[in-house]
Amino acid sequence: MKLIAIPAFSDNYLWLLHDTRQAVVVDPGQAEPVLECLREHRLALQTILVTHHHADHVGGVAQLHSATGARVVGPAKEAIPEPVQRLRHGDTVEALGLDFRVLEVPGHTAGHIAYYAECPGEAPLLFCGDTLFSGGCGRLFEGTPAQMLASLGALAALPGDTRVCCAHEYTLANLRFARAVEPDNAALAAHQAECEQLRARGLPTLPSTIAVERAINPFLRSRERAVVTSVAAHAPHTDTRDAVAVFGALREWKNQF
Secondary structure, three states: OEEEEEEEOOOEEEEEEEOOOEEEEEOOOOOHHHHHHHHHHOOEEEEEEOOOOOHHHHOOHHHHHHHHOOEEEEEOOOOOOOOOEEEOOOOEEEEOOEEEEEEEOOOOOOOOEEEEEEEOOEEEEEEEEOOEEOOEEOOOOOOOHHHHHHHHHHHHOOOOOOEEEEOEOOHHHHHHHHHHHOOOOHHHHHHHHHHHHHHHOOOOOOOEEHHHHHHHOOOOOOOOHHHHHHHHHHOOOOOOOOHHHHHHHHHHHHHHO
């Protein structure tokens, strides 16, 4: 399997997975970059996977469906361009010979889903939309801190070698915030230096891995003593005995950072 991060807009990645003949694309907010990639690699688009309803994730769906006839699958609880196969937590979608397991991960939006697939001979894949970013997480536009904390906990429980395919190149900004939260985290400092080198060469910082995110992402580490201490210093009225309160204060800190 070949995995391609197709740049779109200012900082989106439209993930395309292919077996040299057929392809799957995730969250195509624009159609033309996907069509160009399909032409370049001589691929037939089999399936369009959608994680949530925001325009930068669904804007190209109708055009791609019209141009290729690819089936569209997406969350049961969100407004996605028809026709679409509606998916709920625990459903499985077969594409390219892989079984993509659907995980409901509300928080960024109310009905957000993610797709997880085990790949024979390769590390598993996670297409997580705007729920989990490298070093960060999505804003809570429709969900609650409790929902996002639970969603991130479910993703953090996946195998450590899982490739984390986020939908935006937000990594450097997220890592600057993460360093403010955990200035003494050596793994975080090393990862930041590595990502700065990648971006200086014009390369994506993604995919990350679940193991890396467990080590460097403050939103997966919100129960760690160092993170709780930093949140308490930044927002002294936070009830540090309440994991949801700590997470909510951490997310609000990032909103203002």
